[in-house]
Amino acid sequence: MKKLIVILLAAVMLLSIVGCAGQGGTQPAAEQGKVFNIYAWNEEFKGFFEKYYTVPEGVTVNWIINPSDNGVYQQKLDEALLNQANASADEKIDMFLAEADYIGKYVDSEYTMDVTSFGFKNADTMYDYTIKAASDSNGVCKGVSFQCCPAAVIYRKSIAKDVLGTDVPEEVQAQIDTWEKFDAVAAQAKEKGYYMTASFAETFRAFSNNCTMPWVDKDNKLQFDPQITAWMDQTEKYIANGYTLTAGVWDAEKTNQMFKDGKTMCFFGPAWYYNFCMTNAQDKENGCVGDWCIVKGPQAYFWGGTWLLAATGSDNTDMLKDIFETFTTNEDVCSKLVENENQYPNNTKVVEKYAKDESYGNTAILDGQNDIAVFAELAKDIKWENHTNYDQLLNEGLQNKLQEFYKGSVDKETAMKNFYQYVKETYATITVPEN
Amino acid sequence: MEKQIRRKDGSLKSVSYAKWGFIFIAPFFLVYIVFTLIPQFLTLYNSFFENYRDGLKQIGPNFVGLDNYKELFSPDGNGTILVLRYTLNTLIMWLLGAIPQFVIAMLLAIFFTSYRLKIKGQGFFKSVIYMPNLIMAAAFSMLFFTLFDMTGPIHYVLVENGIIDASFDFFSNRVTVRSLIALMNFLMWFGNTTIVLMAGIMGIDQSLFESATIDGANPVQVFFRVTFPLLMPIFVYCLITAMIGGIQMYDVPQVLTKGNGSPNGLSKTLVMYLNSYFGPSKNYGMAGALSVYIFVITGSLGFFVYKRLSAPYKDSARKHRRRKGDVI
Structure with a gap:
């Protein structure tokens, strides 16, 4: 009996050893690691990375991609970071991507490292807010952004012509440069059978990124900025008047409005919005490339942005430095990001070059308008303030819960x-207003 | 089972074969203890602690007694005790799917096993009705989402034919969203139930059906007087496993409503609620308390169903035995 158990246990142990062996034992501490692990929430940066960065010979790059919805990406990343100290050298995260909505959580922690520790220097050509966002409360910078995200109103020229009688950016801008005017145009659009926006949450960022106070106060109490309440009021009115749809900001119902037969005049987004949200507009058969222009709109704002953060414990610091430089200071790569990928890079020098270049125009989606010139103007005003680590899920949650009200299944209260x-379920630390 | 063997020197050596039985069932018990029993106690233990994460900082664990349970059963801002609402949601959606599931499965099982009908191509039909169960529930749910979404084909066809309004959203209406979830659960599970019930019916002695027919019983009488009572143990087994599965309903509504349990949390199930505590805050305390509650609900409902449904069967079995004894 005993013998048998011993044999059984031995067999089980042997099996588990064999099973683990594949995952790579600890390697002798080499100067630089052979495996580079990157955590990300979508394929966007992966595409640029594979096109424009040459991986040093002998290094394998692993992409660990988890979707951002419902905070899944953050959860997976947190688990991996908390385990970083125990992971073997090749298993450790070397670099991870973070969005504006929660970058603070990682920057203000011991899990990211000072970029100067591996010899990277922030360049003068980088936008200040991108550095501030990646710096902790002591001003230590932990990463870089490869893009700058000033956002604009992207309008359908043919619809603007019908509603406003003009499709020239300057003239359109003059008619929608305040929210009051924007509302008035929405009413006009409605009369002509158009929607002003295609989602109740379309204008959310234009308000929320101009907040004067963060989502929670010093005592972690939930608070509503006047900008947020202004958005709620506007949206309620828009739904009631039929100026917009009840679709969420990422829903197919909204993006279908970007097809040729769509009835929506305005969309709100930064440069990454073209590739990421406007694929329907770029559809070969049903799209409407060239029927778009951008203007500042009622309120300057920015939306999102992807930061590359250096994870503490990385054994590929040379490569980290190299990647950071490639996507920020390398003018050649930054130019390609503009020309081939419709991005707005985090390099003022490159940006200026295109903004001044009369021959440059975006034809991938716009009518040949120099969008970089418009974005460059908007980018000057971006400030990084009033952010909390809770932003992503609070923004998402507010939109989701209010959507039920807009769809008529519950009342506003x-x-x-x-x-x-x-909020209570998601973040145990936040106090919500009393009942 | 002990057997004595006489050695050559005349002493007795006992050989126990029972140990083989224990050895063969040991792996199950080991796995059960390590992966189920210990975690169950740990869950109970965790439910008495404040234990969650704020960003990357860990708060607790601090002993808080029954605070998590109090929190769980206190009403929210709208005056609803959420855990009760979600329990009700879960049960309603399960029943909506389970009633047709059992009725149809029972009918099919009887058709397939009937010696009078002798349905041809049974293998084919059995495979087909089992098929939906092979698809991953999340994928199945995604399929339904795509079909019934505001931009989906079904929505389009119904709007075109003037049956629903263009602004009608299947996922914002309590009745439609619950019905869709029930329909999916029904489609996925009725095949499985049919197969198990068929096995149960085939285990019944065919001569009983024949003699009942010869005695003049019609098919309905045969079903209620012969088939159903003898099928009871299998039926109860099916019902209880289906119920446990129903209480653990998660992936179908989660994917269909994108985790919101819309509208107004009326399609949110208990396990979806559990999952919401496992977001960024990794709230082991609250999740533990909720898990204990789900365990109690499952246990008591299971016990109740078992007692109610199998009691008459047990009585008849006892009577049956006694009668046998009388003859002797």
Whole structure:
């Protein structure tokens, strides 16, 4: 009996050893690692990385991609970071991507490292806010952004012509340069049978990124900025008047409005929006490339952005430095990002070159307008303030809970209380307004 | 089972074969203890602690007694005790799917096993009705989402024919969203139930059906007087496993409503609620308390169903035995 158990246990142990062996034992501490692990939430940066960065010979790059929805990416990343100290050299995260909505959580922690520790220097050509966002409370910078995200109103020229009688950017801008005017145009559009925006949450960022106070106060109490309440009021009106749709900002119902037969005049987004959200507009058969222009709109704002953060414990510091430089200071790569990828790079020198270049125009989606010149103007005003680590899920949650109200399944009060309950479940540390 | 063997020197050596039985069942018990029993106790233990994460900082674990349970059963801002609402949601959606599931499965099982019908191509039909169960629930749910979404083909066809309004959203209406979830669960599970019930019916002695027919019983009488009572143990087994599965309903509504349980949390199940505590805050305390609650609900419902449904069967079995004894 005993013998048998011993044999059984031995067999089990042997099997588990064999099973683990594949995952790579600890390697002798080499100067630089052979495996470079990157955590990301989509394929966007992966595409640029594979095109424009030459991986040093002998290094394998692993992409670990988890979707961002419902905070899945953050959860997976957190688990991996908390385990970073115990992971073998080749298993450790070397670099991870973070969005504006939660970058603070990682920057203000011991899990990211000072970029100067491996010899990277922030360049003068980088936008200040991108450095501030990647710096902790002591001003130590932990990463870089490869893009700058000033956002604009992207409008359909043919619809603007029909509604406003003009499709020239300057003239359109003059008619929508305040929210009051924007609302008035929405009414005009409605009369002509158009929607002003295609999602109740389309204008959210234009408000939320101009907040004067963060989502939570010093005591971690939930608070509503006047900008957020202004958005809620506007949206409620837009839904009631039929100026917009009840679709969420990422829903197919909204993006279908970008087809040729779409009835929506305005979309709100930065440069990454073209590739990421406007694929329907670029559709060969049903799209409408060239029927678009951008203007500042009622309120300057920025939206999102992807930062590359250096993970503490990385054994590929040379490569980290190299990647950071490639996507920020390398003018050749930054130019390609503009020309081939419709990006707005984090390099003022390259940006200026295109902004001044009369021959440059975006034809991938716009009518040949020099969008870089417009974005360059907007980028000057971006400030990084009033952010909390909770932003992503609070923004998402507020939109989701209010959507039920806009769709008519609950009243506004219930929707708000459902939001408070959601906050309580999601973040145990935040206090919500009393019932 | 002990057997004595006489050695050559005349002493007795006992050989126990029972140990082989224990050895063969040991792996199950080991796995059960390590992966189920210990975690169950740990869950209970965790439910008494404040234990969550704020960003990358860990808070707790601090002993808080029954606070998590109090929190779980206190009403939210709208005056609803959420855990009760979600329990009700879960049960309603399960029943909506389970009732047709059992009725149809029972009918099919009887058709397939009937010696009078002798349905041809049974293998084919059995495979086909089992098929939906082979698809991953999340994928199945995604399929339904795509079909019934505002931009989906079904929505389009119904709007074109004037049956629904263009602004009608299947996922914002309590009745449609719950029905869709129930329909999916039904489609996925009725095949499985049919197969198990068929096995149960085939285990019944055919001569009983024949003699009942000869005695003049019609098919309905045969079903209620012969088939169903003898099928009871299998039926109860099916019902209880289906119920446990129903209480653990998660992936179908989660994917269909993108985790929101819309509208107003009316399609949110208990396990979806559990999952919401496992977001960024990794709230082991609250999730533990909720898990204990789900365990209690499952246990008591299971016990109740088992007692109610198998009691008459047990009585009849006892009577049956006694009668046998009388003859002797």
